[in-house]
Amino acid sequence: MPSLDSLFNAFVTILVTIDPPGLAPLFLAVTRGMNRDERRQVSIRASVIGFAVMALFAVAGASILSVFGITLPAFRVAGGFLLFFIAFEMVFERRQDRKEKISDVAITKDMIHNIAAFPLAIPLIAGPGAISATVLLSGSFQGFAAQVALVGIILACLVITYLVFVLSEHIDHFLGQTGRSILTRLLGVILAALAVQFVADGVRALVTG
Secondary structure, eight states, X not given: OOOHHHHHXXXXXXXHXXXXXXXXXXXHHHTTTOOHHHHHHHHHHHHHHHHHXXXXXXXXXXXXXXXXXXXXXXXXXXXXXXXXXXXXXXXXXXXXXXHHHXXXXXXXXXXXXXXXXXXXXXXXXXXXXXXXXXXXXXXXXXXXXXXXXXXXXXXXXXXXXHHHHHTHHHHHHHHHHHHHHHHHHHHHHHHHHHHHHHHHHHHHXXXXX
């Protein structure tokens, strides 16, 4: 069973890569025109789909990599660089601009009935960063009990994301533009540090291997 530090680091990594506070205004954007019940249905479906995708990679991530002949240390280095790039975007607010463009595309293509799957579940919730983080963490969570713990962490993060969707109007009003900007930058710095650790662990494993 992983240590409490490992569990906490996994929780922070996944939660930061999903970035629920940053998704709140985007959720409101892609569901504009819907009433509260319709938004709740969308939020439930998006959270369930996002959980299913991430849980799949948490349990079978190593097997999926092996099909392509990719070792976990190599993926750890590549994933660390990807997470660092996402952290860079968060610090300089480029990620939010990119997500807003994705949400605008969904609306202009009249995909209102499918927004739970796209763009909310994929790629806004279970995006490249979250999937990469999940696969990277799965390498440290070996064994049935550890995998159950990782899936539980993912479930907790998706429950938080669902609650953020439900309370999105209040959260967006409470944080405001300044609050969202500060929170996003702070989470970006934390994610950058975690990404560097992933790269360092991956390089160490490649060298010793």
